[in-house]
Amino acid sequence: MADLLRVHNLSIEYASPRGVVKAVDEVSFSIGKGEIFGLAGESGCGKSTTAFGISRLLRHPAKLTGGSVLLDGTELTALSDEEFDRLRWSKLSIVLQSAMNNLNPVLKIRDQLVDAIVAHEPEARREALQRAAHLMKLVDLPADRLDSYPHELSGGMRQRVVIAMAMALKPSLVIMDEPTTALDVVVQNGIIRKILELQKEFGFSILFITHDLPLMLEMCDRIGIMYAGKLVEVSAREEILRGARHPYTQGLLGSFPALSGPKQRLAGIPGNPPDLIRPPAGCRFFPRCSQAVAKCQTLQPALKQDNWGQIACHLYTEEGLSREQASAARE
Ligand SMILES: Nc1ncnc2c1ncn2[C@@H]1O[C@H](COP(=O)(O)OP(=O)(O)OP(=O)(O)O)[C@@H](O)[C@H]1O
Numbered sequence: 001m002a003d004l005l006r007v008h009n010l011s012i013e014y015a016s017p018r019g020v021v022k023a024v025d026e027v028s029f030s031i032g033k034g035e036i037f038g039l040a041g042e043s044g045c046g047k048s049t050t051a052f053g054i055s056r057l058l059r060h061p062a063k064l065t066g067g068s069v070l071l072d073g074t075e076l077t078a079l080s081d082e083e084f085d086r087l088r089w090s091k092l093s094i095v096l097q098s099a100m101n102n103l104n105p106v107l108k109i110r111d112q113l114v115d116a117i118v119a120h121e122p123e124a125r126r127e128a129l130q131r132a133a134h135l136m137k138l139v140d141l142p143a144d145r146l147d148s149y150p151h152e153l154s155g156g157m158r159q160r161v162v163i164a165m166a167m168a169l170k171p172s173l174v175i176m177d178e179p180t181t182a183l184d185v186v187v188q189n190g191i192i193r194k195i196l197e198l199q200k201e202f203g204f205s206i207l208f209i210t211h212d213l214p215l216m217l218e219m220c221d222r223i224g225i226m227y228a229g230k231l232v233e234v235s236a237r238e239e240i241l242r243g244a245r246h247p248y249t250q251g252l253l254g255s256f257p258a259l260s261g262p263k264q265r266l267a268g269i270p271g272n273p274p275d276l277i278r279p280p281a282g283c284r285f286f287p288r289c290s291q292a293v294a295k296c297q298t299l300q301p302a303l304k305q306d307n308w309g310q311i312a313c314h315l316y317t318e319e320g321l322s323r324e325q326a327s328a329a330r331e
Helices: 047-054 081-087 109-120 122-138 143-147 155-167 185-202 213-219 237-242 247-253 323-330
Strands: 003-016 019-032 036-040 062-071 092-095 173-177 205-209 222-227 230-236 304-306 309-311
Touching: 003 047, 003 205, 019 036, 019 047, 019 062, 019 205, 019 230, 036 047, 036 213, 047 062, 047 173, 047 205, 092 155, 109 122, 109 143, 109 155, 122 143, 122 155, 155 185, 185 213, 213 237, 222 237, 222 247, 230 237, 230 247
Parallel strands: 036 205, 036 222, 092 173, 173 205
Antiparallel strands: 003 019, 003 062, 222 230, 230 309, 304 309
């Protein structure tokens, strides 16, 4: 599968009164054309900051301090704001957790959809309303809702409008940051089904961000696991379902109820993520890791490619072990 997005060594910091927060630290991953790539990890590990860095939504005190974001051959970090605005919606669009952050509360849905279309395709003004109605149909909303203001719609309907807007110009990449977290489970399921249906129909790639690992395992082709600003594992869904390799991913999986099989007590991960102003010198997960070896305390593991995916863990990177070999070596 050809790459659509290539993120290389992306680094983003926040200036804070206590010091510099290294929220995203040399993160690299790629997303193939038509692929659904998930980014998971505990709250505060840098998922949203990564998404904002890619989509140019970082605001002071956040600062992109290094790295490259290549979208279909275009280096996004090198574009001027005007050049980037031309790509927004047409090549890349973003769906945020709260629809109200995506929608203008004082404009009717009709005007927001039409404006989004006309801003990029001025020649489409005459057919824009028709296209807006078609977009509403795509997300299963009645066309008369075009006359509503955002506050007149339910949370689920608003999120459907945002998804319709994200689709309006047929982008090749849609970034979804916790798109259903604020919604109840039934509405959430309906929206996830809709997203998958649209993705199949139009073939765009998705960067899907959530802390809900089971949901991610249902819908993503490959999953990147972030911990304390670092990407620690990237694996195909099937690999993670067979059994995660990184001790942090294992812990994360143990924090959620199993998708099937008998009910088990949730294990959780003891301790808390580190302070990102003064992260541990070695592996950032070391203080919480039950499988750590001596060098984990002092030597930061690099993210390395092997037969099973990418992993940043001394249990694997030095010797290129499979999950089974690594656990056998530990026993
Ligand atoms: N304005 C800010 N000033 C200082 N630090 C910030 C600011 N915004 C975010 N951070 C820090 O950056 C780190 C990454 O935050 P981010 O929101 O990207 O994480 P996340 O994984 O998306 O979390 P969540 O799942 O809770 O949204 C966190 O440690 C957070 O405290």
